Amino acid sequence: MYELEAEALLARLRWPETIQCPCCGHDSGYTLNIRNVQRRRYKCKKCRRQFSVTKGTILEGVRAPLSCWVATVKWACAQGTTAQRPCDLCERVGVGPRAADNAITRLFYAQNRDPLRSLILANSPSKMCITKALTERLCLQGLNWEHVLTALLQTSPPNAPKP
Numbered sequence: 001m002y003e004l005e006a007e008a009l010l011a012r013l014r015w016p017e018t019i020q021c022p023c024c025g026h027d028s029g030y031t032l033n034i035r036n037v038q039r040r041r042y043k044c045k046k047c048r049r050q051f052s053v054t055k056g057t058i059l060e061g062v063r064a065p066l067s068c069w070v071a072t073v074k075w076a077c078a079q080g081t082t083a084q085r086p087c088d089l090c091e092r093v094g095v096g097p098r099a100a101d102n103a104i105t106r107l108f109y110a111q112n113r114d115p116l117r118s119l120i121l122a123n124s125p126s127k128m129c130i131t132k133a134l135t136e137r138l139c140l141q142g143l144n145w146e147h148v149l150t151a152l153l154q155t156s157p158p159n160a161p162k163p
């Protein structure tokens, strides 16, 4: 998957109707046409700030290409994925060890918070068992990967100021 395709997918999941500004919440964002950028930029008509599709989300500031993130989430959601350590991710998705470690850390953080936590619990046959497992392993197997990506885009980064 090419980078712009992955970016477009995330934009569609984050803003199914109109592009909402992560800075002021206004829904009049538009796409900027800038050449030679790796990630598409957006601009708010109201506060005039520029932002990316990951701004204000758990994926903000990730170094790995967004296409790697899409692949990582697909991998973590795949049925029959048993081992879920950073080294498995390096092998399956082809990301470097630091990026893999970072991806796993962010997924762990997100799965202990809503809306991903609710999504996992709603799809789990045994809530007691899964609540304990959430802190120990990734619990994304069998989930719809588009739903998981959407949940990640609704999760704030760990050190974000409260809105």
Ligand SMILES: [Zn+2]
Binding pocket: 021, 022, 023, 024, 025, 026, 044, 045, 046, 047, 048, 049
């Ligand atoms: Zn704005």
